[in-house]
Ligand SMILES: NC(=O)c1ccc[n+]([C@@H]2O[C@H](COP(=O)([O-])OP(=O)(O)OC[C@H]3O[C@@H](n4cnc5c(N)ncnc54)[C@H](O)[C@@H]3O)[C@@H](O)[C@H]2O)c1
């Protein structure tokens with residue numbers, strides 16, 4: 001099991017690489033960045049776990065060497081937000097970074113599972129997909145936008161509302177839609193642990209808003225020094241760990257992730273009908289198997305208020321997706 005981190009020397013990249021090195025199912029770990037990745041790799045290589053670690057820089061075909069034989073590629077490369085910025089403001093720099101890295105994956109490791117962390121996720125995932133289409137290697141089952149941090153935040157904030165932090169490991173809330181502001185839609189009515197009956201509508205709105213804008217809370221607290229890195233590394237390692245377990249044959253793993261809906265075979269069309277819009281991407285609970293997505297689950301039973309949140313997410317989500325697709329021109333046959 002070869003895992004590759006692109007952007008491995010960054011705020012997310014380093015702790016994420018540490019957590020992947022700590023995963024005993026990973027036997028090879030390649031770290032690529034435009035700076036510092038060899039040092040990070042040597043540091044991690046002293047940890048007594050199975051993964052053989054190597055670091056690569058752009059010279060001497062570093063990207064190609066890092067990606068050769070990759071099973072899982074995680075992409076946290078790109079700039080983070082500063083206070084006052086939206087995730088979409090990162091597009092002008094990160095779109096090109098993600099396009100170029102995706103080109104490397106499409107040409108060197110086209111069968112790898114690609115886990116996109118770089119923001120704006122609602123646009124960078126379509127960019128990766130379009131690059132893969134351009135190279136004739138697109139498989140919608142293998143490209144994922146990592147929305148796990150929204151799920152992790154929902155577990156944490158709901159357990160806080162329940163007044164018991166120790167519940168956070170077992171509280172599970174599906175979060176659907178996309179990964180920015182109002183496109184993040186927590187389905188609190190499906191929480192594994194129901195909210196207290198005493199919680200009034202205003203308090204529920206506060207909770208929803210906190211899950212949707214949790215990223216801003218970190219950006220504000222870091223005061224110009226970036227956005228979530230450690231919680232994202234935790235979330236990214238958790239999602240990568242699930243993909244690795246599924247690839248290694250474990251059945252029944254279901255987790256929300258932002259995926260392509262174009263394939264009817266996995267349930268994309270049914271979800272499109274449910275949301276009432278012909279979107280090509282959406283985050284929903286997805287079942288994972290040895291070949292990636294085996295089933296995209298529907299939204300299940302949602303309340304009218306949750307339906308209104310889904311409806312409110314659609315215009316921004318749709319615009320973000322179109323922007324990503326338009327960035328990579330796929331020649332029409
Ligand atoms: N999906 C999510 O939930 C989520 C959560 C947090 C952050 N993010 C996003 O993750 C990205 C990274 O955040 P960070 O805090 O780690 O930023 P960072 O600036 O600390 O690290 C980014 C790293 O990417 C590297 N990089 C830049 N261009 C590269 C290229 N062409 N090839 C390889 N590496 C390259 C940089 O050298 C740096 O080491 C940001 O876009 C951020 O918005 C997403």
Ligand SMILES: O=C(O)C[C@H](O)C(=O)O
Nearest residue numbers: 081119214215216227228
């Ligand atoms: O908020 C950000 O810009 C980073 C990330 O998307 C997050 O949700 O923390």
